[in-house]
Amino acid sequence: MNALQGIEGRVEWGERPAPACAPGQIRIRVAAAGLNRADLLQKAGLYPPPPGASDILGLECAGVVSEAGAGVTWQVGDRVCALLAGGGMAEEVVVDARHALPVPAGLSLAEVAALPEVYATAWLNLFQLGGLKPGEKVLLHAGASGVGSAGIQLCKAFGSPCWVSVGSADRLAYCEALGAEGGVLRGDDLQSLRDFAPFDLILDPVGANYAELNLQLLRQDGRWVVIGLMGGRKAELDLALLLGKRIQLTGSTLRSRDADFKAQLIAELGEKVWPLFASGQLKPQLERQFAAKEAELAFETLASNQVQGKVVLLVDESLA
Structure with missing residues (x-):
């Protein structure tokens, strides 16, 4: 699969092995991935992924379920977004099924790719901690x-x-x-x-x-x-x-939290926050989206500190 890596301060697409999908996991065909400051730090060599996490960039994504492991409730074809410890900026990603949320009605996959990391972070630190x-x-x-x-x-x-x-x-x-x-x-x-x-x-x-x-x-x-x-x-x-x-x-940090902690956080988001997107009380704040070939420009835009809201990278424009 094609995946985005941080190499010596720059980003570069390259071929990587597709991960296996184990019981309790889902494979997502990625439409779009949100950019976060952690991606900038990883690109610069200052924030390595936690042990066992993918070194591919991307802490959140949205797309379509293409494979469902044993014991999960998601179905192939479901539109989802997911919180990740890494790996979102790739043609596909495998994630703990408990770390995925449905796409709220009326929102595009590009818009929803900008939600999991920032809303999980805000909810965790404002309301839980x-x-x-x-x-x-x-x-x-x-x-x-x-x-x-x-x-x-x-x-x-x-x-x-x-x-x-x-x-x-x-x-x-x-x-x-x-x-x-x-x-x-x-x-x-x-x-x-x-x-x-x-x-x-x-x-x-x-x-x-x-x-x-x-x-x-x-x-x-x-x-x-x-x-x-x-x-x-x-x-x-x-x-x-x-x-x-x-x-x-x-x-407080979120990326290095264990799978069970993130599962509980995502479940609470699904119960208390996600319905507010369907009702219109909450809205994605997607300022700019970039094609996959514009990945370096997307990172430069986020690093400029001139962004209001979120930047998203379109990995598969036919889905987003």
Whole structure:
């Protein structure tokens, strides 16, 4: 099969052996795959896949079931999307059947390819780890990103007002159109976030650069969930403030979680989040899609940090 690999800082299509489909798994003929920051890091040689995972790029995909292993409920021909530890940017992928979700009515496979990773990440960190409750105030850093776009919509759907930090006025307007109450621009004074504080929960893909400010912005018993290190990995913290406010600081990754954990997460998404796509409360935020031959341009576009929402690679345009 043809598959996309990260080689010495570039991406390249090449022939790879097709994986076997074991009991409990399904084979998906891939229509489209979503791009994520983890793919950029893997391409650069900075984020190897977990042990046992495919080294082919792609943490989410959508397509059509072409083979179903023993003991699964999916049928050949079903339209699905899937959360992956790797392997989505290939003509086909084999995945634990529990990590797949149906395509919501009215959505294309290209649109749905942009959903599993960001909605799983947002739901895990806001609601499962962050314990978000209706009425609590949320701050989403990088609010116009894929995870940020999902987080804004989830906060709105479940009754929690949210604010954002973003890189431009256009991005702030985008976030407000999705449901954010307001926010600030990175290039301006982030201290103006104090106007909206205190927050009950901060979802933080930035890390070190925002660490001191996050502590100041959180209310008593606030929760701070770190999901990325775009702003560095080392920070100096006032632990007296952390203790005095009883802040819960959580580090979180999804890709390396075990199969059972992901299965439970996907089941909860299917029950509580997926119906909101059919009702129109949630919408895929697909900004750009690229043909397979434009893979390098797709990665450059995501790396530019000018994307509002998601970028998707069309692996099989006849399906997408």
